[in-house]
Amino acid sequence: MWLTDELVTIFGIDEKLNGASAQRIYDQISEKLATPEFRPRALYERFNVEVLCTTDAATDPLTYHEQIRASGWRGDIRPTFRPDNVLNLDAANWRANIDALSQVSGIQVRDYRTYIAALEQRRAFFKQLGATATDHAVLTLYTNELSQADADVIFQRALNGDATAGDAVQFSGHMLMEMARMSVEDGLVMQVHPGSFRNHNASVYQKFGADKGADIPVTIEYTRNLRPLLNKYGNDPHLTLILFTLDETTYARELAPLAGHYPAVKLGPPWWFYDSLNGMRRFFDTVMETAGIYNTVGFNDDTRAFASIPVRHDVWRRAGANWLAGLTVRHLIDEEDAAVMARALAYDLAKQSYRFSPHESK
Amino acid sequence: MWLTDELVTIFGIDEKLNGASAQRIYDQISEKLATPEFRPRALYERFNVEVLCTTDAATDPLTYHEQIRASGWRGDIRPTFRPDNVLNLDAANWRANIDALSQVSGIQVRDYRTYIAALEQRRAFFKQLGATATDHAVLTLYTNELSQADADVIFQRALNGDATAGDAVQFSGHMLMEMARMSVEDGLVMQVHPGSFRNHNASVYQKFGADKGADIPVTIEYTRNLRPLLNKYGNDPHLTLILFTLDETTYARELAPLAGHYPAVKLGPPWWFYDSLNGMRRFFDTVMETAGIYNTVGFNDDTRAFASIPVRHDVWRRAGANWLAGLTVRHLIDEEDAAVMARALAYDLAKQSYRFSPHESK
């Protein structure tokens, strides 16, 4: 679907893609991409994008964001605060990342207290450049608050290169709670994307590096793992915690009940393998009866394929409209409500949930 | 669905419910509820209920049941034996509950033997007041038989306030098997409702107490956990063991095969979050090919919302009829069988499975 729609709608190619036509189509695309109409900013405007958020390490100086802002271009490009590589003690190069954090924040990280201060400095800087959200990728969810003293003991071990696997679990579980606390304070929407076993294929990882398409989902547990965080912050009206999943069994069993109960919890749209027509249908089927649409955030895609943005939103809008039409013809909702819900799913919910108000725009 | 149907059918209100109409509709409902036609017994008769079962602690003296029987009213209201608060050693106030059990049974519970005797006395008393079933809510299923001696050692520790978490697991696992043994002997149908993490939201629990809507499902395992119980009692024609779930993944994987194999096992209808149109469709889809309808118990709702009873049964009947119609038009079953199956799903199976015979009626 995506590819056909991109070829036809974006590139004006309606020849069927197969072995015989592949080279011809490749050449046509290359030709188009070399023209000014296919430069990223031109496409951004053609796609009528209102806002595009990048994902950036906590240690990123956001130079390009500053350049875009300085360029005078009207496009609304914002960073997203993703601190995985300084929160997970077992991240590759964690020690070097901490040094980078010191440098970029101007705060010498030498203990837990200065580490927290540096993270808060970065969040403020991201916010200043338009960020409205954070993002956290974890393999298994685990939350558990440590005392400041215990957190510092682990942090010192990590600085000395002596942290154990158990330390990493405890520390990440604690830092997710710290991220929720900071979100309550600074208003950044907190997103969690758990359950992807990264770099599953060791040869691909050795030859080509991280994130090359060899990530395979695992089961994930939300009910018990999120309880410490939700018991402390889940009832707080200042927090928006958006949960994603790669384990669809959690939609009806755990996620919809959690989103239905806790004021802070909202469900992200079908993600990755489930950002698809069937994935969306199953999401509507298993989530909405319990959670309702207003505990979801509508649709945001996390594509790395820029030209797929319009079709991905189009698929979601059609899937949502089709679901609402089914409810309407069976008289489970009426046409008046269906129209409001269609717009909410397609547009309003995402804008509200991620706190993109005109007031916050540049 | 439920709310609209209740408003229209029960209360005669067909104005659409929304922010503008809410106060007006609230007032109309209050007015209706104050009239004699909306007293519980009047609604029971209007709803054409044949039997209504309450859920009662093992320590409940069933005073109201005796009063209803003494009142001469024709309604068939029966108790259900739910001994969670004396079976789970880690139940709040377990020690006080044991004292209450001694008092209400007239048997001084001082060791495992007298404890069993008191439980058997209560079952007999419940049965005398019309009970045909027991109900057991457990977080995780675990069954394992202890020797009488080992059970007594744990029980004595619990009486002295020294029981460990491990003791509680072992004892509950043993007592589920004892409950199956007693059911084989006294004929009470045994129901198990596992997998709800109760009182998930600590603030709600502290402010408002137990069971206030903050219960979130967890995964549940039946195949391994129920094996000890099923190996001892699962082939016994005297036992009916009705299993419910909040983890739909178990329908096709574990529950339908277990119900298809063991003579004692039957599946309860979609429960709680799944007592819904989609929940029922998924139940029919994933259970029936393997288990067949005659290993299910049709429909019983466990509502606390009295006025929702008619619509909940109506939704089930329509969902069942719709499923059967789909099988019929595709010629997987014929019209003759469909008619019998529709009645079985709507009425006969529940009555038979819960052993409500005219003979047992008051």
Place this chain on the structure above:
Amino acid sequence: MWLTDELVTIFGIDEKLNGASAQRIYDQISEKLATPEFRPRALYERFNVEVLCTTDAATDPLTYHEQIRASGWRGDIRPTFRPDNVLNLDAANWRANIDALSQVSGIQVRDYRTYIAALEQRRAFFKQLGATATDHAVLTLYTNELSQADADVIFQRALNGDATAGDAVQFSGHMLMEMARMSVEDGLVMQVHPGSFRNHNASVYQKFGADKGADIPVTIEYTRNLRPLLNKYGNDPHLTLILFTLDETTYARELAPLAGHYPAVKLGPPWWFYDSLNGMRRFFDTVMETAGIYNTVGFNDDTRAFASIPVRHDVWRRAGANWLAGLTVRHLIDEEDAAVMARALAYDLAKQSYRFSPHESK
């Protein structure tokens, strides 16, 4: 469906089967089965079967296979190498099975090295009689390579009757990897059927023995468990590893992503409880968007009911054609591709995946 179709199509009985007609129909079937037209070879030809594979223990001398070959009959009957009873140290009679392995292979198994040699001898012998595949049934998947020395230590303990439960897990996990290595070398397609808790009902097992219908599925985990095997052999073009499941939650979460990523991995069709109309619909729904049909193997049934073969394939073909028709009318694929895909699902994929080429036929 199966039974009705078998009665009508194979036995020419179109009277409806129920309590009243059962004895009459039983008699008619018995009468038919006594005629020459209903002998196995006649049915094989009538069913137009191209190839039928049996499942045989590693210790099986394959006498009947040699007899069929010697008989001059044109039917293509092949063995499949299933070594569970010599690979799993906790298999009933494992020690006796090893003696049988020595005898049948002509290699005196006295240590790990001779054990491997005997297994390789058997695989070569199976292959000589037409085998193109192996089959492995395990309760839980676990793969982990041991050094030859460590494998030998465990093997010696097992020969002496001293192997522990932990030894059995380690050894099976190692031997699954050895089987993959041998498949890379000899080209036998490797099938894994995990997740069935065998002989769940102890009384049935004691009275009637193994595999009498009391097998209940359990959850299964592929992502982490298969990683050691896939990291060593998953990218090897010589290996075809066909995975089956009794836990449908793994289709979208683990199996489709694994099959989509690793060149060696293909998904087997819906198996056992899921070899059904609904099971197939859910398979198409949850697998194909991520894996695509060319990472599946089309359909093979594993029936023990010979007369069910035609209808089982017919159900699959109709289910597949119905799914493709749905994609076609919604313009997700076109008619040209649908026709190719229908044939691939029904016929080509199974033949290619299991490496049945005319060249290999007798």
